[in-house]
Amino acid sequence: MSHTRRPNRGPSAAAENRAALIAAAREWFAADGYDAPLASIARTAGVGKGSLYRHFPDRxxxxxxxxxxxxxxxxxxxxxxxxxxxxxxxxxxxxxxxxxxxxxxxxxxxxxxxxxxxxxxxxxxxxxxxxxxxxxxxxxxxxxxxxxxxxxxxxxxxxxxxxxxxxxxxxxxxxxxxxxxxxxxxxxxxxxxxxx
Missing domain, CATH: 1.10.357 (Tetracycline Repressor; domain 2)
Known part of the structure; x- marks a missing residue:
């Protein structure tokens, strides 16, 4: 499956980052199921793992x-x-x-x-x-x-x-x-x- 990496929007784009994480997770969950790799979700959303965990502390x-x-x-x-x-x-x-x-x-x-x-x-x-x-x-x-x-x-x-x-x-x-x-x-x- 090809996951398109989105550009990093920086720390001031919290709402945008959250939306990008949800969109990326939807894509990964659809392809790989509930155990899809969180690091891959963050990468596809164009954010670091730290940003992912600030928005979503766990899977x-x-x-x-x-x-x-x-x-x-x-x-x-x-x-x-x-x-x-x-x-x-x-x-x-x-x-x-x-x-x-x-x-x-x-x-x-x-x-x-x-x-x-x-x-x-x-x-x-x-x-x-x-x-x-x-x-x-x-x-x-x-x-x-x-x-x-x-x-x-x-x-x-x-x-x-x-x-x-x-x-x-x-x-x-x-x-x-x-x-x-x-x-x-x-x-x-x-x-x-x-x-x-």
Missing amino acids: ASLALAVFEEGVKELEALAAEPGTTLDDMLALMTEQAIASTAFVGMVSAPIDPRIAQVRDRVAALLRDLLAEAREAGRVRAYITTEDLVTAMGMIAALLAKIPAAERRETAERAWLLLFSGIACDPRGSAPPAPSDR
């Missing part, structure tokens, strides 16, 4: 700034009348295709701040999952945690393949996963796994 702070927009997009979708669980999972999948780091970050809360973002996303899924259960579209035993785990599995898979193959791979993965999540379209849900 989680930077990731939260980058992905707040994605969470707001999910929240806006959830607020739209008629939004379904399928709509939410489709948008989350699109975000994972664009940047595997987003769902990877949300599905593995190792920092309390990331756990808060994860809880925000889980709350959106929880309400839509309840509606899908009531409508008979999802097996009764599926939990919000199951959906978050499924998204994490897909994000982990997508992180390991070229960007050009991510959409098709995500579609195939969801087909496999949904055979265990969705009710039979004819209306008869198979027994829960513990009953087999």
Whole structure:
């Protein structure tokens, strides 16, 4: 991947440096996932590592700034009348295709701040999952945690393949996963796994 290095803007351009760091991190996270090298992010933004750490004292702070927009997009979708669980999972999948780091970050809360973002996303899924259960579209035993785990599995898979193959791979993965999540379209849900 080619990352364009931006010229150093000097210490008086704090807001500009912060924006450049977020843009560079978005680019690196999209390509390399949540563990993208911070030194490379700083270099691409045209700032030193010291500037990066003044704005974002740790990886989680930077990731939260980058992905707040994605969470707001999910929240806006959830607020739209008629939004379904399928709509939410489709948008989350699109975000994972664009940047595997987003769902990877949300599905593995190792920092309390990331756990808060994860809880925000889980709350959106929880309400839509309840509606899908009531409508008979999802097996009764599926939990919000199951959906978050499924998204994490897909994000982990997508992180390991070229960007050009991510959409098709995500579609195939969801087909496999949904055979265990969705009710039979004819209306008869198979027994829960513990009953087999």
